[in-house]
Amino acid sequence: MLKIKNLSKTYKGGTKAVDNLSLDVANGDIFAFIGHNGAGKTTTIKAVVGILDFEEGSIEIDGMSIQEKPVECKQITAYIPDNPDLYEHMTGIQYLNFVGDIFSIEKAEREASIGKYADAFEITRNLGDQISSYSHGMKQKLAVISALIHKPRLLVLDEPFVGLDPKASHILKGFMRDLCNGGSAIFFSTHILEVAEKLCDKVAIIKEGRLLVSGTMEEVRGNSSLEDVFLELTDHEK
Amino acid sequence: MKNKLWLLLKVQLRSTLGRRPDSKKKSVRPALGSLGRSGSPLSQKNAPAASGSGNAGYTVLMVFVAIMMVFLVVFFSMTMADSLAPLGLIDLLPALMMAASCVTVLITTIYKTNGILFGFRDYDLVMSLPVKTSTVIASRVMILYLYNMLFCLVILVPSTIVYAMYATPPAGFYPVFVICLLLVPLVPVIIATAIGMLIAWIASHFKRKSGANIIFTVIALLLWMYLCMNMSNIAVNFANIGETLMQVISRVYPLVTWYTAAVCTLDMASFALFAAVSVGAFLLFTAVIAKNFKHINNSLTADRTSSDFQMSSLKQSSKKAALFGREWRRFISTPVYVLNSGIGVILILIFAVLILVAGAGTVLNLIGMSGFGNTLTDILPVGLSFFIVMTCPSAASVSLEGKSFWIIKTMPVQTKDVLMAKLKVNLYLTIFAVLISSTLINIALQPTPLQAVMMYATPLAYSVFTSLFGLRLNLSNYNFDWNTEMQVVKQSMPVMTVILTGMAITIVPAILVLTLGPMVSYIVTAALAVLCVLLYSNIFTKGIRDFDAIGA
Numbered sequence: 102m103l104k105i106k107n108l109s110k111t112y113k114g115g116t117k118a119v120d121n122l123s124l125d126v127a128n129g130d131i132f133a134f135i136g137h138n139g140a141g142k143t144t145t146i147k148a149v150v151g152i153l154d155f156e157e158g159s160i161e162i163d164g165m166s167i168q169e170k171p172v173e174c175k176q177i178t179a180y181i182p183d184n185p186d187l188y189e190h191m192t193g194i195q196y197l198n199f200v201g202d203i204f205s206i207e208k209a210e211r212e213a214s215i216g217k218y219a220d221a222f223e224i225t226r227n228l229g230d231q232i233s234s235y236s237h238g239m240k241q242k243l244a245v246i247s248a249l250i251h252k253p254r255l256l257v258l259d260e261p262f263v264g265l266d267p268k269a270s271h272i273l274k275g276f277m278r279d280l281c282n283g284g285s286a287i288f289f290s291t292h293i294l295e296v297a298e299k300l301c302d303k304v305a306i307i308k309e310g311r312l313l314v315s316g317t318m319e320e321v322r323g324n325s326s327l328e329d330v331f332l333e334l335t336d337h338e339k
Numbered sequence: 340m341k342n343k344l345w346l347l348l349k350v351q352l353r354s355t356l357g358r359r360p361d362s363k364k365k366s367v368r369p370a371l372g373s374l375g376r377s378g379s380p381l382s383q384k385n386a387p388a389a390s391g392s393g394n395a396g397y398t399v400l401m402v403f404v405a406i407m408m409v410f411l412v413v414f415f416s417m418t419m420a421d422s423l424a425p426l427g428l429i430d431l432l433p434a435l436m437m438a439a440s441c442v443t444v445l446i447t448t449i450y451k452t453n454g455i456l457f458g459f460r461d462y463d464l465v466m467s468l469p470v471k472t473s474t475v476i477a478s479r480v481m482i483l484y485l486y487n488m489l490f491c492l493v494i495l496v497p498s499t500i501v502y503a504m505y506a507t508p509p510a511g512f513y514p515v516f517v518i519c520l521l522l523v524p525l526v527p528v529i530i531a532t533a534i535g536m537l538i539a540w541i542a543s544h545f546k547r548k549s550g551a552n553i554i555f556t557v558i559a560l561l562l563w564m565y566l567c568m569n570m571s572n573i574a575v576n577f578a579n580i581g582e583t584l585m586q587v588i589s590r591v592y593p594l595v596t597w598y599t600a601a602v603c604t605l606d607m608a609s610f611a612l613f614a615a616v617s618v619g620a621f622l623l624f625t626a627v628i629a630k631n632f633k634h635i636n637n638s639l640t641a642d643r644t645s646s647d648f649q650m651s652s653l654k655q656s657s658k659k660a661a662l663f664g665r666e667w668r669r670f671i672s673t674p675v676y677v678l679n680s681g682i683g684v685i686l687i688l689i690f691a692v693l694i695l696v697a698g699a700g701t702v703l704n705l706i707g708m709s710g711f712g713n714t715l716t717d718i719l720p721v722g723l724s725f726f727i728v729m730t731c732p733s734a735a736s737v738s739l740e741g742k743s744f745w746i747i748k749t750m751p752v753q754t755k756d757v758l759m760a761k762l763k764v765n766l767y768l769t770i771f772a773v774l775i776s777s778t779l780i781n782i783a784l785q786p787t788p789l790q791a792v793m794m795y796a797t798p799l800a801y802s803v804f805t806s807l808f809g810l811r812l813n814l815s816n817y818n819f820d821w822n823t824e825m826q827v828v829k830q831s832m833p834v835m836t837v838i839l840t841g842m843a844i845t846i847v848p849a850i851l852v853l854t855l856g857p858m859v860s861y862i863v864t865a866a867l868a869v870l871c872v873l874l875y876s877n878i879f880t881k882g883i884r885d886f887d888a889i890g891a
Contacts, residue, residue, distance in 0.1 A: 152748045153890045176751035186742035188665070190549070190672035198653050202661030203750050208653060216650045229648030 102128050102255050102286035103149065108158035110144050110310075118144040120310040122158070126255075126286045126303070131277060133297035134290045135331060136307035142290040143183065145307070146259050149288065150180040162255055176204065179248035183260040183290075185240040189233035193224065193243050196232060197250065204251035214250040221272050222246060237264045245273055249280070256280060258289035262296060274300055298327040308335050343470050347478035352485075400835050408493045412436075416501035424505045430603040432505075436498040437523060437598050438588050443494065444487040444527035445534075446563055450556055450675050452535025454823035455482055456628075458640040461822060466633075476629040483532070487524035495520055499602075511605050519598055519610070522617040526594055529624045534559065539639040552674040557685060560678070658752055662760035669739060670732055670764050676739070676828045683729030684772040690726065691776030695783040716786040717857040720797035720864075721849045723776060727769050727801045728841025734809030734834045736761040737817045737886070738827035744819055744889070754883045762806050769802035790857070797860050800867040801845070807874035809837045814878070814885045 103126035110119040119141045126132045136142050147153040149160055151171050160167045162174040188196055194215070201211040219225040222242040232240060241264040248256060256277070262270045277287055277300065291297050297304060298318065304327065305315040313334045314321055322330055416432060423429050456479045459465075465475055499516055502508075538555045545551035589596040594616065600609035628635065656664065670676055693702045699715060740747060747757055777794040786794065812833035821827050828834065844863070851859040 147745075147890070150749045152745055154888060172751045172753060174751075175749060178749070180745070180749045182745055184742075186745070188669075188743055188746070190668060194648065194653075195668070199661050199665060200750075201653070202656045202664075203658055203752060205658070208655045211655070212650060212653055215653075219650075225650065226646050226648050227644070228650075230644040230646060234644045 102126055102130075102163055103132075103288055104159075104161040105145070105149070106159045106161075108145065108148060108155060108160060110141075110148060110153065110155045110157075118310050119148070119155075122307070122310070122312050124305055124312070124315060126288050128254075128284050128286055129281050130303050131281050131287045131301045132289070133301040133304040134288060134307065135292075135294065135297060135304060135327075136290075137335060140307045141310040142307060143259055144310075146180075146257055146288075146290060150178060150257050151175055177254040179251065179253035179256050181241075181244050181248050181256075181258045181261055183263060185237070185244040185264075187232050187240055187243060189231065192231055193219075193228035193235070196243065197228070197247055200247045201250065206251055211250065214252075215246065218246040218249050218276075221276075222269055238266060238269065241265055242269055245276075249276060252283075252285075253280075254285050256285060256287045256289075258287070260291060261289055262291065262293055270296075294326075294328045294331060298322070306331055306334055344474050344478055344481075347465070347470065347475065348481055351478060351482050400832055400839070404835065404839065405493060409497050412494055412497045413501060416498040420501055420505045429502065429506050430599055432502045433499060433602050434588060434595050434599040436495055438592060438595050440491045440494040440523060441527040441592060441594075442563070443490045444524050445531045446560070447490065448483060448487060448528055448531030449535045449538070449559060450678060451483065451486070451825065452532045453539045453552075453639060454675070454825050455479060456532060457536070457539070457636045459822060462636065462640075472632050473629040476625060476632055480528075480625055480628075483528050484524055487528055488521075491520060491523050495523065506603070508603070509605070512602065515605060515610060516602050519602055519613065522614055523598070525617040525621040529620055532624070532628075536635065536639065543639055549672045549674050553671075553677045556674060556678055557682075560682070561689075659756055659760070662752060662756055663763050666736065666760045666764045669736075673739075673824050673828070675823075675825050676732065676735065679829045679834070680732040680735065681730055681768060683726040684768050686729075687723060687726035687772050687776045690723075691779040691783075695779045699784060714853060716784055716790045716794075717860065718849055718852045719780060719784075720790075720793045721845055721852055721860050723773070723780070723794070724798045724801035725842070725845040725849075727773065727798050728805050728845055729838060730769050730772070730802075731765060731805050731809040731834065731837045731841075732768070733761050733765040733806050734813050734837045735827045735831060736764070736810065737813040737889075738819065738821065738831060738833075739824065741819050741821060748889075754886050755879055758810065758878060758882060758886065761810055765806035765809065766802065769806070770799065773798040773802060793857070793860060793864070797864045800864045800871070801841070803871045804867045804874070805837060805841055807871055807878060808840070809833060811874055811878055811882060812836055814882045817889065 103124070105122055105124040108119055108122045109117065111117045122141070122145060124132075124134075134142050134145070144153060148155045149162075149167065151167050151174065154168075162178055165174050167174045188199075191199065197215050197219075198211070201215075206214070215228075216225070219228060222245070224239055224242050224246075227235065227239060232243065235243065241261075245261070245265075248258075261273065265273060274296075281287055301318055303315070303317050304321050306313045306321070314330075318327070321327070325333075416436065419435070420429060420432055423431055456476075459479075466472070499520075503512070538552060538559065541555060542549075542552035594613060597609040597613035597616070600606040601613050670680075690702065703715075773795060777798060781791045781794055813831075816832050818827055818831060848859055848863045
């Protein structure tokens, strides 16, 4: 579903954020992307979802290049950023309906999906209020709902559990599993290694823009915990 | 205290002037870090860089605006002084200019209150810093004061120099003037802040807070314009009414009397009174605000929530309609955006309705532009366009994407549709205004068929040109790092450039129409049509690439 080949991204000023990175996320995978702050996770994610351009390498979503067919790629992708800066001047329902229009979701399906996810995250009664009145967690829930209602084939999340309460995190994990059971793929960054260990099938660890290790959770972890592996790799790899 | 006040002031000045921290110089983050907090939400992480030429261009533009304003003030002051001096009424000049600067301060501060003093974006961060609330208030009030001091400098210094040339006052005049100059903005800032707070407070009680805010502020602006027109009529006839003008101004704003007596006659009692009232009122107001700051801020900025939504039928739209709806909501939900970018539409409609109802002669007399005679129907197509060039939401539409830019970048939409939606908001507003107002004026003035056609064609050409020009400028000079919308809607380089260019390309042709005839407006309309084609072609080729290259 997602193929990253030899991706490199250098910012103006010469900082190389991502260096020759290659990853493969298959249908049904929940793929954790782990690294220190500033390791290049967000840059990679932003390149995948079409926010950042890149000079070297390629990114393909369902066989289509994000650079050559951006609209087609974005039509089957959903993205949730680490900080949910939404349209504060809209109400929650206006925002979700806007997303529905852009992704051409049929009216009946749209209403059913919004109802289902908003009820699950317990924000239905707040949907008529302006987003500017929402707490950080409510904005995060709204961002999650907006990502799920169009049934993406690829869901990309940057630190999705930050700001969510334990119940909402639990519900989100359930929806993530449901999505993958339906054949979609999930690629997400996290610092919560316990979540990655329990939820994910595959994992990649990145440091200073370079991939240290990638594979199934069992392959990477071996007999240790993911935390031990992560600390060992990131501390020793210079 | 002083050090922290200076640090806060420095950060705010950089932020409100739209300057990003220069990597080669000491950055904003260490400044905040020294206040006890690092890694703040003000962090520039992942923030897209604004266009490199933006700062230099903005500085040049501001210098140009200041020079133009000084030129106009000198011109106006000398014209007045030539008339006043022979009548022995030269002391009216400082009085009028002081009143003018106070009105300017008043009107420019009303809608700055919410954004600078209250409801600023980094409120949570600033209030959590180890800084006294009074220091935060002091830094915010200082910003308002410094802004307004600039207006007072531009208006009062040149006009006072003109006064000194005519009145040749004694040496004591100069130090007294300098001290008074520093005090002039204080009371208008208080009055404007109070009005701004009142408007925001009333609006906060409405479900549609932004709409209420826009309506009340427009009413306040129209009242101000009505007063100004009356004042200008008084000023035009000052030779007949002499000293009564002073009495009129003093009745409205008594500080003018004390200021004039202090500056012109060096009356120390008036000087002391002026200083004591200005400083005393300012300190008292600041103390009251500081004591109730958190409560007032919460009252003014709180969103009314009903939390009683129930799912019902949703309206389905096409992608293009959804993108237009997004832009339109952005426009109408931001009072400062509507007031700054849409005021021309309100004014042109009022102007046209007044011409239809009261007749062209009355209206032109009211705004002090009578005497066009038969040339009126020739000059009006360009004259109406003056209102149209003031309406340019597209010049801030890219910058207003702000920190939410990631949304549109990750959506399956064509960039050309996004840009077209931005243009449509501008075009719909101005085209609607032109069609209504030109029709009303054609009905009222009964021009020739060619003049009637030009009454539509010329303003429409300006409308399309302004929309395209504004968008093109904003694509090249965007700023996503603003703290209040006012920074991009009112003070940004694209907005200022469009308005100044618009003024130049309407005023100059209007003068040429008066001297050379209506052929000038035909040529200008044709030239604008050609420019529109070039700009459209540029935006939908290079402009699309520019938009796609912006990171979020």
